[in-house]
Amino acid sequence: MTRSIRPDAVLVQAVIAGALSFAHLHDLAAAAGQTGWKAWAYPVSVDLLLVAAWRRLRSDGPSRLAWCWFIVALFASLGANVATAGFLDLEHPPALLRLGVAGWPAVAFLGGTLLAHAPKSAEDRVPDSPAPATPVTEPVTETEPEAEPVSAVVDTPALPAAEPAPAEPAPAAAAPAVPVPAALVDHARKVADDHRARTGSPIDTDTLRARLGVPPQLAHAIAAQLA
Incomplete structure (x- = not known):
């Protein structure tokens, strides 16, 4: 009341x-x-x-x-x-x-x-919508696997006694998986959804890397999680 x-x-x-x-x-x-x-x-x-x-x-x-x-x-x-x-x-x-x-x-x-x-001042004009801020991520240090020495095969003339075949070199260690922060994955998903809504096609890795500004390895890791 x-x-x-x-x-x-x-x-x-x-x-x-x-x-x-x-x-x-x-x-x-x-x-x-x-x-x-x-x-x-x-x-x-x-x-x-x-x-x-x-x-x-x-x-x-x-x-x-x-x-x-x-x-x-x-x-x-x-x-x-x-x-x-x-x-x-x-x-x-x-x-x-x-x-x-x-x-x-x-x-x-x-x-x-x-x-x-009286015209409006520059501060009163409607600003353009700001682009979504890219979350700051710590730089990922790329570690290159150490290549194991490969024994050279030397052609030798045939001998009466067959020599044992040289051991095959061990396969190179697989590149370690690049860690992707969850916040960056969420932002990348929003960028991919926006690209699909505007173009009608899924975003490719190069476009995703350009939009996020990340290294190629990190862009491939993000694309793998978005797939």
Whole structure:
């Protein structure tokens, strides 16, 4: 029940504050010699400039232009509230007040135009979607198997006694399996799925190695796990 009352109280407070500020701006414009509909147009102009600057701040983030015009409109509204509180003789307004009220339409038009049509800065533009970061892996040291010496076979003339055939060299030790981190395998699977979705064909080892930036042996090991 309390949560449903709070927005209503805030709305009532906003309506009261807006009505008082609107009336003060109207009284100040009327005291400065603006009569009829012109006196009612001044509070509308001030409040619209204030709202436009606030919306620019909410949509584009911090901006010097938006903050500048927000402060200008806020000071105009606050100045009208203070001036109508008895600090100025509205029966005989000073010439500076008349000058400010007379020049406000041009100032408000300039501020509204700049807020509506000023281009966004480079920071406000939508950046391109960043490429997926490649997880950093420790460099894999490639160990080459030591080749065992192979005995050379020398052609000899035939002898009465047959000599035993030379022993065949032992097969070279198989290359050790390259360890592949699990995180790199998961990232490679995402890259392969993206390639298949874009091209309709599975990714080959060379393309996978180029996309991941890994050595050929590691790329073959990853491709074997993705198969």
